[in-house]
Amino acid sequence: MVPTTINGESAPLMQIIDGRRYGSRKDLIEHTGYSRATLANLWKDRDDNDHPAAHEIDGIMHWDLDEWDRWYADFQRKRRNEAKEIDRSGDPDEELPPSAQAKLLGLPRNMISQYRKNPPKGWPGPVRTEPHPKGVTEFRTRQQLWDYHDTANRIGTAGRPVASKPDPRVQIAVDALATHPGRTVGDIATALADEHGQSVHTWKRILTEARKHLK
Template identity: 35%
Template structure:
């Protein structure tokens, strides 16, 4: 069970149950933490690592969104609240499908990795499935055979690296150039003041990571 203090601390078993992820997926995310920006352990309780879910969940949602963007040559709609439930029409937009017919087909004959509905709308004559946006992002992020053959081409329809063309990446590059050697913890409060919408620290950590790895377009 998660530990309730001033924060909700989740062990890996809690994360698996709360977010529907496998043990191997969680282990792989932790193993690759230097590359993916995985949040640090918040507390070790009785020898078991725990993470602050208020930090971990936004980080994971943003990671899936970025992987989804980099793993499709379609034009997916990857904005919005990760936890928002969407029906077939919006799900098609999220996935970059031409219309909801593909989504309806996937409900009956799901391809590998297609998420089961997170809920249903009970209509007078039928039931309409709904999915959380981040579950659809996760499908796109992990989808095989639909990404960029032979690498990730540059251009509007594909990303050569995370946040390519994003104005927040430009801000991060400017902040790093103006403050060489500064840590993310120092830069993030400055960056949060420069955007109309407030983005979480896990999001900015990913953006700064990309800015450091790709200082120029």
């Protein structure tokens, strides 16, 4: 097995055992495009979500990538089915903090925080914010969340394809290139990976796309 380097650290490449692909957490980041925090939270909640078991290879946790893909597709399907019915009790004007927003919508606890960085189509802005030591807490009303849920679940129905939306990471990369014209792509990719998650390799690819928007 030939090692590669991520953020200056040696990391194993994907393993092929009996014709099956096994990936480490870093491989999963590349494979899925999700951040380390999102994948870590899915693993942390494995007792509730039936996340596939890990296989220890060379002292490092790996997952069967095909098994993981099948599990995640089923996990998403179950979430969509569960999302058809949500809590519609309470005062429509009540302002809810992120944890209560996630509970109302039937989402994982960390998902509302992820929405701040990469909001889905139709996600409402907060009605107010409160500062806390690590940033701000965003409040939304029950009515906002009910409206968002109903709109999101109408998208793509009746056989209509859902239009793909621009990758917000490209604009982040464009801004970074414009702000730091003298820095190398590697340096900018490392800084973006540290700030926004995902790997340096992923951000290098996004920066390549972002350069087209600077011409």
